[in-house]
Amino acid sequence: MAKVKQDIQEPDRLVFDLKQDIDYRNKTWKGLSVELIEEISRKKQEPDWMREIRLRSLEIYKSKPMPQWGPDLSDLDVNEIITYIDPDFKKQNSWDEVPEEIKEIFTALGIPKAEQESLAGVGAQFDSEIVYQNMRNELAKQGVIYMDMETALQEYEDIIREHFMKLVPPEDHKFAALHGAVWSGGSFVYVPEGVQVDIPLQSYFRLNAPGAGQFEHTLIIVEKGASLQFIEGCSAPKYSVNNLHAGCVELYVREGARLRYSTIENWSKNMYNLNTKRVLVEKDGLIEWISGSFGSRVSMLYPMSILKGEGARAEFTGISFASKNQTLDTGAKILHAAPGTTSTINSRSIAKDGGKVFYRGLVKVLPEAVNSKASVSCESLMLDSQSRSDTVPVIDIRNDQVDFGHEAKVGRISEEAIYYLMSRGISEEEARALIVRGFVEPIAKEFPLEYAVELNNLLKIELEGTIG
Amino acid sequence: MGENLLEIKNLRATVEGKEILKGINLKVNKGEIHVIMGPNGAGKSTLANVIMGDPTYEITGGEITFQGESINELEVDKRARKGIFLSFQYPEEIPGISVENFLRTAKAAVTGEEQGIFQFRKLLLEKMAMLDMKEEYAGRYLNHGFSGGEKKKNEILQMAMLEPVLAILDETDSGLDIDAIRIVTEGIRKIASEENSFLIITHYNRILDYLDADYVHILMYGRIVKSGDISLAKEIEESGFIALEEVRNG
Numbered sequence: 001m002a003k004v005k006q007d008i009q010e011p012d013r014l015v016f017d018l019k020q021d022i023d024y025r026n027k028t029w030k031g032l033s034v035e036l037i038e039e040i041s042r043k044k045q046e047p048d049w050m051r052e053i054r055l056r057s058l059e060i061y062k063s064k065p066m067p068q069w070g071p072d073l074s075d076l077d078v079n080e081i082i083t084y085i086d087p088d089f090k091k092q093n094s095w096d097e098v099p100e101e102i103k104e105i106f107t108a109l110g111i112p113k114a115e116q117e118s119l120a121g122v123g124a125q126f127d128s129e130i131v132y133q134n135m136r137n138e139l140a141k142q143g144v145i146y147m148d149m150e151t152a153l154q155e156y157e158d159i160i161r162e163h164f165m166k167l168v169p170p171e172d173h174k175f176a177a178l179h180g181a182v183w184s185g186g187s188f189v190y191v192p193e194g195v196q197v198d199i200p201l202q203s204y205f206r207l208n209a210p211g212a213g214q215f216e217h218t219l220i221i222v223e224k225g226a227s228l229q230f231i232e233g234c235s236a237p238k239y240s241v242n243n244l245h246a247g248c249v250e251l252y253v254r255e256g257a258r259l260r261y262s263t264i265e266n267w268s269k270n271m272y273n274l275n276t277k278r279v280l281v282e283k284d285g286l287i288e289w290i291s292g293s294f295g296s297r298v299s300m301l302y303p304m305s306i307l308k309g310e311g312a313r314a315e316f317t318g319i320s321f322a323s324k325n326q327t328l329d330t331g332a333k334i335l336h337a338a339p340g341t342t343s344t345i346n347s348r349s350i351a352k353d354g355g356k357v358f359y360r361g362l363v364k365v366l367p368e369a370v371n372s373k374a375s376v377s378c379e380s381l382m383l384d385s386q387s388r389s390d391t392v393p394v395i396d397i398r399n400d401q402v403d404f405g406h407e408a409k410v411g412r413i414s415e416e417a418i419y420y421l422m423s424r425g426i427s428e429e430e431a432r433a434l435i436v437r438g439f440v441e442p443i444a445k446e447f448p449l450e451y452a453v454e455l456n457n458l459l460k461i462e463l464e465g466t467i468g
Numbered sequence: 469m470g471e472n473l474l475e476i477k478n479l480r481a482t483v484e485g486k487e488i489l490k491g492i493n494l495k496v497n498k499g500e501i502h503v504i505m506g507p508n509g510a511g512k513s514t515l516a517n518v519i520m521g522d523p524t525y526e527i528t529g530g531e532i533t534f535q536g537e538s539i540n541e542l543e544v545d546k547r548a549r550k551g552i553f554l555s556f557q558y559p560e561e562i563p564g565i566s567v568e569n570f571l572r573t574a575k576a577a578v579t580g581e582e583q584g585i586f587q588f589r590k591l592l593l594e595k596m597a598m599l600d601m602k603e604e605y606a607g608r609y610l611n612h613g614f615s616g617g618e619k620k621k622n623e624i625l626q627m628a629m630l631e632p633v634l635a636i637l638d639e640t641d642s643g644l645d646i647d648a649i650r651i652v653t654e655g656i657r658k659i660a661s662e663e664n665s666f667l668i669i670t671h672y673n674r675i676l677d678y679l680d681a682d683y684v685h686i687l688m689y690g691r692i693v694k695s696g697d698i699s700l701a702k703e704i705e706e707s708g709f710i711a712l713e714e715v716r717n718g
């Protein structure tokens with residue numbers, strides 16, 4: 001018990017220790033220095049190679065320009081983006097300062113008070129230790145490893161070293177580099193060969209480490225013939241005084257293994273969510289991405305699947321919902337790198353009250369990936385004339401033995417359909433909600449049960465337009 | 469003769485600035501079945517939609533009175549809750565919403581009462597059986613991929629479930645096969661009572677063989693140019709609307 005407690009407490013204790021030890025008052029973003037990174041690494045008692053990754057990432061971060069495509073990031077205030085170098089963090093972060101709209105959504109989602117405070121990163125921690133403990137014992141019997149990244153780095157250094165930022169190298173883009181330099185928290189899951197994990201795992205660590213949710217690193221390895229369902233975070237809006245989230249997810253699906261990775265992102269609406277997710281799928285392996293994007297001011301999120309082994313498969317199912325002042329630039333990337341690989345992308349986006357949703361995707365089929373199959377279906381629905389939507393599905397096929405299907409639709413909510421429903425006594429508001437729910441239905445049914453209710457509630461909240 | 473249900477006085481309506489209805493007068497009492505016939509483009513569907521409250525059309529003159537109150541300004545959903553129903557000539561397809569869920573929502577809206585899942589389902593299956601519809605249609609997305617005839621049947625199913633006081637059927641018989649017409653009209657007969665009325669828009673006499681229509685109106689050029697009993701429909705069948713051409717400028 002004590003040990004488990006430590007696993008969970010470790011990351012944020014370190015974070016707080018760090019805060020007390022060093023006065024960062026004068027350290028601005030530009031001051032993100034070699035000394036600071038070395039200090040973080042030392043405090044976390046990291047091995048040299050990890051410190052090297054951090055320092056190398058810092059160099060890359062400094063040398064890379066901001067992305068010159070996609071949503072406008074010019075308002076991103078880079079001076080305030082790291083939680084634990086802001087000495088006033090604790091003071092600002094009181095329950096009273098959590099915006100009303102966030103509190104209302106918590107309540108509407110039926111989340112208990114203690115958990116609300118935890119999700120908001122303030123006050124008492126949500127006591128998930130017992131749940132976690134039970135799960136851990138259960139899994140341990142099967143040889144499954146499930147712990148926070150910091151502990152994993154101490155206990156399973158070799159595995160981490162072999163995989164950490166190998167799929168998403170810091171060279172990838174500016175925010176991957178930033179992540180490499182300052183990452184903190186996140187989950188590590190290892191499923192040994194042939195083990196089927198029946199219960200979906202949920203990432204608890206994020207709930208438990210305020211501040212660590214900003215640059216968390218998730219590493220999951222599903223060995224040969226094994227299977228896992230992983231649920232990232234939860235649908236409650238994650239309030240943060242900070243406005244940048246640059247997490248990183250690296251997934252390894254070995255031969256014949258299956259992984260279903262589900263997320264509902266519902267960051268508070270001041271957040272820049274620049275998250276990088278990638279999976280490597282080997283022979284006959286299967287990755288299923290389930291992705292819901294609701295919150296944030298700007299999201300750039302394009303989970304990438306590398307189908308490396310023959311017969312590997314990827315399925316991406318996504319819903320994005322942008323309301324006022326939101327730009328959600330989301331999609332999926334697939335790289336077919338072996339013969340007989342299959343991918344399916346199915347995306348639905350909704351924009352209302354001037355929100356912007358863009359589907360941005362890439363399907364690339366390499367010359368060697370003969371007899372592959374790919375299908376992309378992306379549809380978007382605008383609920384009013386101020387809202388905007390577009391789809392940019394890039395297709396790059398380098399051999400002629402590929403079965404490819406593509407469907408893209410951008411449309412406005414049909415006034416005729418609203419009239420039809422209203423002619424049966426249904427109010428205009430409810431008619432709109434029904435049409436939107438109908439629009440996402442084929443996708444929503446793919447969501448795990450844990451999310452189905454939450455997804456519905458979220459849609460309801462978004463559609464009622466009472467909040468945000 | 470029952471008490472008055474619907475009264476339309478000198479109704480004018482435009483779409484995109486073009487006048488379609490040019491002074492319609494019509495009176496429907498409770499318990500009556502009225503038939504409206506007329507050439508293509510005469511304005512029959514327009515009339516039906518204006519009664520239902522379609523915001524596409526603008527009322528530029530006259531009055532629609534339902535149960536003694538003007539409904540000119542009333543929103544579509546409120547008209548439906550008052551008991552007006554339109555079986556559409558071209559029903560919309562709404563993907564992602566099952567017939568059953570949609571109808572349960574609609575029934576709750578129209579009656580103002582929550583519909584228990586099991587009770588509702590029982591009622592729905594009863595009505596579907598009456599209309600010779602397979603159970604699987606309850607789970608299908610509303611009109612999505614339905615054939616022309618299936619959509620029409622589904623409109624009548626909705627009518628049977630929502631129990632309107634005034635049902636306007638806009639060419640519900642077009643696209644139905646012979647058996648389906650019989651089944652649908654039998655359904656209408658079962659629903660028809662002294663408390664409700666029907667306004668049936670049709671091009672064919674077949675539906676009239678099964679129903680005892682009280683009045684037949686001929687709508688041409690945005691006006692009701694002639695009214696009569698069922699014999700008027702027979703007359704039209706024989707000599708067409710051309711015979712009524714002279715009213716054009718009248």
Ligand SMILES: Nc1ncnc2c1ncn2[C@@H]1O[C@H](COP(=O)(O)OP(=O)(O)OP(=O)(O)O)[C@@H](O)[C@H]1O
Nearest residue numbers: 483484488506507508509510511512513514515524
């Ligand atoms: N939404 C609209 N926009 C433009 N014109 C319209 C619209 N609705 C109706 N009209 C025009 O109004 C006229 C009457 O149309 P309406 O659909 O009422 O005819 P109808 O009598 O029902 O014909 P049919 O027997 O073919 O169904 C037609 O000329 C039609 O083109």
Ligand SMILES: [Mg+2]
Nearest residue numbers: 512513514557
């Ligand atoms: Mg018509």
